[in-house]
Amino acid sequence: MVAIANDEGSQQQKRHRLREVIDASVDVDDIAHFCLGRFWRIATPDQQADYLALFHDLLVTKIASHLGDYQGVRVIMGQARASGDTEIVITKVVRPENPVIQVEWVISIATGSPRIVDLLAEGTSLRLTQRADFASYLTHHQYNVQDLIDGMRHLVALNGS
Numbered sequence: 001m002v003a004i005a006n007d008e009g010s011q012q013q014k015r016h017r018l019r020e021v022i023d024a025s026v027d028v029d030d031i032a033h034f035c036l037g038r039f040w041r042i043a044t045p046d047q048q049a050d051y052l053a054l055f056h057d058l059l060v061t062k063i064a065s066h067l068g069d070y071q072g073v074r075v076i077m078g079q080a081r082a083s084g085d086t087e088i089v090i091t092k093v094v095r096p097e098n099p100v101i102q103v104e105w106v107i108s109i110a111t112g113s114p115r116i117v118d119l120l121a122e123g124t125s126l127r128l129t130q131r132a133d134f135a136s137y138l139t140h141h142q143y144n145v146q147d148l149i150d151g152m153r154h155l156v157a158l159n160g161s
Helices: 002-006 011-025 028-042 045-064 126-140 145-158
Strands: 074-083 086-094 101-108 115-121
Touching: 002 011, 011 045, 028 045, 028 115, 028 126, 028 145, 045 145, 115 126, 126 145
Parallel strands: none
Antiparallel strands: 074 086, 086 101, 101 115
């Protein structure tokens, strides 16, 4: 991601490369399913398919919108430790003129190859945070999964996927 952020290519080229990196290294479907939580069961098969595709697009959109924040960043690899069926890789993210941030990458091999399933930034799980956001949204929209999907579609369109 740092290499993509520092590349001279256009935003569209960077976005395309970012999608390739995410496809190769992140278990997006697992994260998406986790983030929808118990609401997965009330979604129709068509809604589940739409949600998975939009979750992927939204993930790329969110990360792409922050690529500028990664210019000049260095990532220092630390120790790795086993935790159940995952490995946690500890890194330090060094940004110019900012405090060093510890990021823990949660890697699962459940699919046969190592894939990122969560990030812990300063102790906060990104997928737990997203799950809580989705649950809150759905609670305020009478548990209507289609409303969530429409909201996701709007966010992706707004940010130029």
